[in-house]
Amino acid sequence: MWHCPMTKPEGGVTVKEDNVNLITSKQAVVFIMVTQNGVGILYLPSDMAGHAGHDGWIPVIISGVLSLMVSLAIIALCRRFEGQSILDINRIIFGKFISYILNTIFIIYLFLAAISNLGVLASSIGVWFFRSTPLWVLALYIMLPSVYLASKGLKGVCRFNFLIVITIPVLLSSIALNIHNLRLTNLLPVGVHGIDEIAEALPHTLFAYMGFEALLFLFPFIKDKQRIVKHVMIGSITVTLIFTGFVAASIAVFGEDLLAKRIVALVGLARMIEVPVFERVDLYYFAIWIAAMLLAVNAYLFLTFNTVKKVFKIKSKIILLAGIAFIVLVFTSKLSEDADTIFQINHYSGDALFLLGVLYPILLLIITLITGKGVKKT
């Protein structure tokens, strides 16, 4: 039996003490799913059509399988360290000083993720509804409920995620109500874009799947850790199927040429929906999707708040939340004024996710397997 040095988690708060943050494995998986569904999916069809043409759905499936495998690797890593978070694992493996630097890098990543998600949401509301309203005003109002939820703990954030029962059916209905517009020949012939183009498109799917890395931070808060593998698998397969179906449907409706020129396929699909009595159904879709995106903002704002609190051991919740909100607000307002910058930030977030959420945990797992660090229960 291998033993890790049992340290008190950083920030001086033990897992048991932190009851407002305790969640079930189901809640953890829904947390990941809402993070993935809210923002990333918006740009995915267009991005894929631009990189892999009408075969754009193939890299989405491959990435889904990869994200599941990485999620399982993260679970394996956390389990070796008695269910602690990446912040504690870094400390155990690398010591106090290096872990401080590594954890700060993770904090920068979480800030980037929060800014990119909030930026997409604020600019979407700006384009869809309030054109003259300054972006910082929109971002401020969007952040208020997220900050409030973050202050109430992970349990509060997760309870709000029940909205997924509305947002996923809404997404699926955008396909169902366009079923008469699907042209299957737009998806044929399969595989004509070749392995090179499909492989080239893979990194671009990362931003959409962004969210599975939340397990690195959430793991200590999960009560029924023995069931997490099952729920992560169900969640990952569901998200992969939804993403693949949505990308394939978008290609089938618009064709690869037109889809590559659009920014948000959901907007295009919603604008095509015609139902009796209701006019401009698209506007209802936009309004509902704002809630879906808000869930992703909630998630990353909480993770940022909780991680900063732990790493820098800040006691005052109000000062910490206000500080984080201010930083996120300032950067979002400055960086989200045009679509190209938002795309750029999303790509940076995707790259950072690849390094910190994919490569790093796998590397750590390999190191711990080789060196034998961590706890291996008999």
Add this chain to the structure above:
Amino acid sequence: MKKIYMFIIVLVVMIFLTGCWDQNIYEKIGFILNTGIDLGSDDKVLITQSYPIISETAGNSGGGGPDESEGIKVETIRAKSNLLRESREIFRLSTSLKLEGGKLQSILIGSDFARERNISEYFELYERDIQSTVQASVVVVDGNASELITKGARFKGKPRLGIYINEVLKRNFMAGYCPDTDIIEYDIINTTPGISPIVPMIKLEGNNIKVTGTALIDRDKMTGQLDTGETACLYLAMGRTKQSEIIFDLPEDIQSEKKKGAVFTRKVITKSKIKFQDNAPTIHFDIKPKVILDEYTWGDITDPEYQNKLEESLNTHIEKCLDNTFKKLQAAKCDAFGIGDKIRAYHYDYWMSIGELDGWKKIYVKMTATFDVKSQIVRYGEIK
């Protein structure tokens, strides 16, 4: 107590959330119902727009002055410009209303413009601007769109022009006499290789608007047209059930003063198959429409032999119509059936070997299409 404070804070914040900078007053908005695009002088385009006036005071703002019909005031404005956006800016100079395209019913394109300019280039504004609709009908006007909008605004005893045009198009689309193409559908088909858009055609006739059939499009320009009967046949071959009335010649041995018979299509099942002969594609259509005999003097229709004669005559009529229609489509290089799209999807190597779309267009105009119609007269109603 804490919750009460929170509640009060939320209430106070909500007072300021009344639309922020983007408040829209209904009476101060001009809802554009129709946009007309014609060729103008100096390489410019003539943009015509009409919108109803909701408030009396807003209507006195200028422009061409309100047209009154049946108590409804509609203002029509025109501008020569290079861009649609430029024309909107010109309109802003003469109206106090905020013009919005969210309720646009149809984009009317003059036939001269449709033949000479790329049509979809003028739709980009509606596609990009999320507050505009992409479900407005795209319609080619046989003649001048501006004239139709101006005169249409003064029609007596008709609904508002935008609604009137839409109702006429909808009814005729149901009957299969014209297509129903909106902005987004046009753009999708226009950008899909191997399939061409078709759009409805209308004409101003006195105090009426008449559907004249279908405008055929190739590479974003109008290249031909079909009449309403040919459009109905086209829909039969596409396998899309419409409630069309088809008039055909009665067989010679049938005694009738009318000489013509009429059927009403009820259901159609069509199968098409592409074959290759000497590396050249041919397409064969098997069309099985179920029809109801209409306006027929009681006779021997219950006799199977008699019914066969009528069906044969009807089949010949539809086949001839389809031969003629396909030739017109070929002459216009308009691949409305999407044969090229199917070849690209199912015979990709061949598609690449002919040089993709450019090569396909050359082959399409020469390809053979055969139509085998087997209609079945079904009885319906009170009379045998």
